[in-house]
Amino acid sequence: MPSQRITRRIAHDADHMFDLVADIERYPEFVPGCRAIRVLRRAAPAPVSSLVAEMRIGHRLVTERFTCRVKLDRPALAIDVDFIDGPFTELLNAWRFRRLSDGACEVDFRIEFALKSRRLGVIVGPLFDHVFLRFVDAFESRAAALAPAAFTRRPAPA
Secondary structure (H helix, E strand, O other): OOEEEEEEEEOEOHHHHHHHHHOHHHHHHHOOOEEEEEEEEEOOOOOEEEEEEEEEEEEOOEEEEEEEEEEEEOOOOEEEEEEEEOOEEEEEEEEEEEEOOOOOEEEEEEEEEEEOOHHHHHHHHHHHHHHHHHHHHHHHHHHHHHOHHHHEOOOOOO
């Protein structure tokens, strides 16, 4: 089963990065390959909430749709995504955000998946590493574009 994990220090506040990743309805605006998202159900807002969403992803001529459950745990600064339906036999991804003393954060992102279709696996397999890295870059770029002054924390001058 293909899997990837990346941990990166990002010069943005952990709460801001959590909010950015939790705002899944905006993904089509900046996430590579995300063509559309529709929230099907949303639990009442709370420190830990969840939603069910359908996402349409594509690359060139290949487009797929899948449904997943997203758990948003604000106190733990954690977001977990579990597969419900679509072209996967398994899909798990997890985001963790850790506050750093200088106001920046460490973002840890992990994804694992297995596809039902061998044909789709042949297409997606070679692209996986490239798309994965672009995915994380997209969130970092989005954070900088939205509010660089409000969310970027710079260390105090020495």
